[in-house]
Amino acid sequence: MATEKPLVRDVDVVVIGAGISGINSAYHLQTRCPNLSYTILEGRRELGGTWSLFKYPGIRSDSDLHTFGFSWEPWNQPQAIAEADAIKTYLESTAKRHHIDEKIQYEHFVHKLSWSTSDQRWTLDVEHRGEKLTYHCLEDFKGTIVHPQFWPEDLDYKNKNVIIIGSGATAVTLLPNLAKDAKMVTQVQRSPGYFLVLPENDPADAWIKAKLPTWISRRLIRFKYLLGGLLIYNYCRLFPEAARKMLRKGIAQQLPEGTDMDPHFKPSYKPWDQRMCITPGGDYFKAYREGRAEIKTGKIKTVTGDGLIMESGEEVKADIIITATGLKIQVGGGAQLLVDDKPVDLADKFLWKGCMLQDVPNLWYVIGYANASWTLAADASARLFTRMINNMEAGGKKIVAPYLTAEQQKQMEKDNVQMLPLNSTYVTSAMTKRAVPRAGKSGNWKPRVNYFLDMYRAVFGDIKSGVRYN
Incomplete structure (x- = not known):
């Protein structure tokens, strides 16, 4: 939690x-x-980000903690897919053990970052305050409307009819947890997604821990999850039709006998064109098998006083509506970015090695993977930027910034790709709204998708091509 400490104003x-x-x-x-x-x-009153902010029932990781956790502080709990409280405790204890918590200034919200070439430094405009969160409800509905990000801890959903709007990880996590006490939980989705059923406690992990010393078992289990995730992703990308059949067969085995796969469990896109949902122990499907949940697929026509009406004309009644949708990508926390008093338009820029913005000096973004555990790419980025900083220090340089020649810029404008290689709505929407930078199709400007290659390049790769040191 936040504690008052002297404001640090001048740091490296x-x-x-x-x-x-x-x-x-x-x-x-x-x-x-x-x-x-x-x-x-940190703009809020406590550390932990997502894992201290979101309070909805059952919130958990959608990646295993052996790879989502820190490489330098291995996850040692039996559950690979962990709930928020366990993750938050892990983050708090880790930060304290390494004295990182002593460096945090809470309730400091960054509004603007300004680079001065003449001063060779960044100046940040920071507001020191408590954070107030607000949101707007669907006006016609007479029941309770909840967004998972602002979950009221006293929400009573016992014996209530609950609608969850959405098909992503939040909806898939909420449904089985709410179904334990609700009268009926109805998931309303515009389009279906793919699922991967993983064991809650992998027997292989238990065997490795029992047979090998701790320092070996932790590394071996982490490698197992690293390699497994990479193999699944590449199999889906290289053999999409075979992967589609395999995933659909797995889903069919989880559903009640006689359930029609179309349209509720028949995605229109290829596996891993969007992020895949994980259901530990098949808890999501268990709620359907036990008759405590149902699903509706299609567009919502309107919201009424006691539920909603689908475009098909079907009416769904509810006491509570949960809007598990509307995720928005916000690079840099929405802070204004200026270089020599000129605003930087993110959409006009390209990302170098997935973490530096073209023509912007001494600024590194930490952007995770779309196709694997977020923290893996964050780890590669940290290794890269600390190496670059040390290279600057050793060479007596003060500034580093990626750049494109006029010819390269012209080519990249004609031939570029999304920063995150997904066609999910929140990604395409961010591109349409010019809220994110772009990526190239080759060299240091390509999106990152392979942890092993990215970490190798961060530690041993070229850190001079496409950047200027001054």
Whole structure:
């Protein structure tokens, strides 16, 4: 929790955000760049990011913690897919053990970042306050409307009819947990997605822990999940039709006998064109088998006083509507970015090695993977930027910034791709609204999708092509 401490105003490095990526970045900074001072600015009153902000029932990771957790502080709990409280405890204890919590300045919200070439430094406009969160409800509905991000801890859904709007990880997590006490939970989705059923406690992990020393077993289990995730992703991309059949067969085995797969469990896109949902132990499907949940697929025509009406004309009654949709990508926390008093339009820029913005000096973004555990890419980014900082220090340089020649810029404008290689609505919407930078199709400007390659390049790869040191 937040404690008042003297405001740190002048440091070598500022980390914005005390979530899992911020804590990871801080560890690598203090370990690999021990002579540099740093602080972490966190807009909220506690660390943990997602895992302390969201309060809805059953919130859990959608990646295994052996790879989602820190490489330098292995996850040692039996459950690979963990709930928020366990993850938050892990983050808090890790930050405390490595004295990272002492560097956090809570309730410091960054509004603007300004780079001055003449001063060779960033200046941040920071508001020190408590954060107030608000949202708008669907006006016609007379019951209770809840967004998972602002979950009321006293919400009573026992013996109530509940509608969950959405088909992503939040909806898939909420449904089995609400179905335990609700009268009926109805998931309303515009389009279906793919599912991967994983064991709650993998017997292979238990065997490895029992047979091998701790220092070996932790590394072996982490490698097992790293390799397994990469193999599944590449199989889906290389053999999409075979993967589609395999995944649909797995779903059919989980559903009640005689359930029609179309349209509720027949995605129109290829596997891993969008992020795949994980259901530990098949808890999502168990709710359907036990008759405590149902699903409706299609577009919503309107919201009424006691539920909603689908475009098909079907009416769904509810006491509570949960809007588990509407995720928005916000790069840099929405802070305004200026270079020599000129605003930077993110959509006009390209990302170098997935973490540096074209023509913007001494700024590194920590962006995770879309196709694997987020923290893996965050770890590769941290190794890369600490290496670059040390390279600058050794060479007496003060500034580093990626750049494109006029010819390269012209080519990239004609031939570019999304920063995150998914066609999910929240990704395409961010591109349409010009809220995110772009990526190229080759070289250091390509999106990152392979942890092993990215980590190798971060530690041993070229850090001079496409960037200028001054």
